Amino acid sequence: MKEKFPCIECGLCCYKVNEVPEVKYLYDVEKDCCRYLNCNTYKCTIYNNRPAFCNVEHMYDEYFSHTMSESEFILINLKVCYQLNKEKGFIANCQKLAIFIDELEIY
Ligand code: SF4
Numbered sequence: 001m002k003e004k005f006p007c008i009e010c011g012l013c014c015y016k017v018n019e020v021p022e023v024k025y026l027y028d029v030e031k032d033c034c035r036y037l038n039c040n041t042y043k044c045t046i047y048n049n050r051p052a053f054c055n056v057e058h059m060y061d062e063y064f065s066h067t068m069s070e071s072e073f074i075l076i077n078l079k080v081c082y083q084l085n086k087e088k089g090f091i092a093n094c095q096k097l098a099i100f101i102d103e104l105e106i107y
Pocket residue numbers: 006007008009010011012013014080081084
């Protein structure tokens with residue numbers, strides 16, 4: 001993937017690992033999120049060595065580059081990010097993500 005995924009570092013996907021079979025092993029029941037998430041900063045503490053499944057660019061290159069464009073893949077993922085923030089009522093985050101989504105939907 002040539003573009004970098006415009007992650008706003010909300011950390012909400014890292015709170016969903018228990019719902020995703022591929023990364024369920026990362027779940028920490030006491031933190032109720034991924035064991036590697038810093039719950040104060042919402043940053044991944046193993047970012048440079050995070051599992052391939054957590055790496056949007058890697059997932060595109062490895063599994064989706066033959067079925068859709070980069071922009072389509074980024075858009076699909078951004079819509080999930082948007083939905084996670086909407087469910088939490090994080091309006092400011094939704095607004096940030098909506099800008100990226102709008103840009104991709106226009107072009
Ligand atoms: S939910 Fe989306 S924007 Fe938030 S940390 Fe995960 S990938 Fe980044």
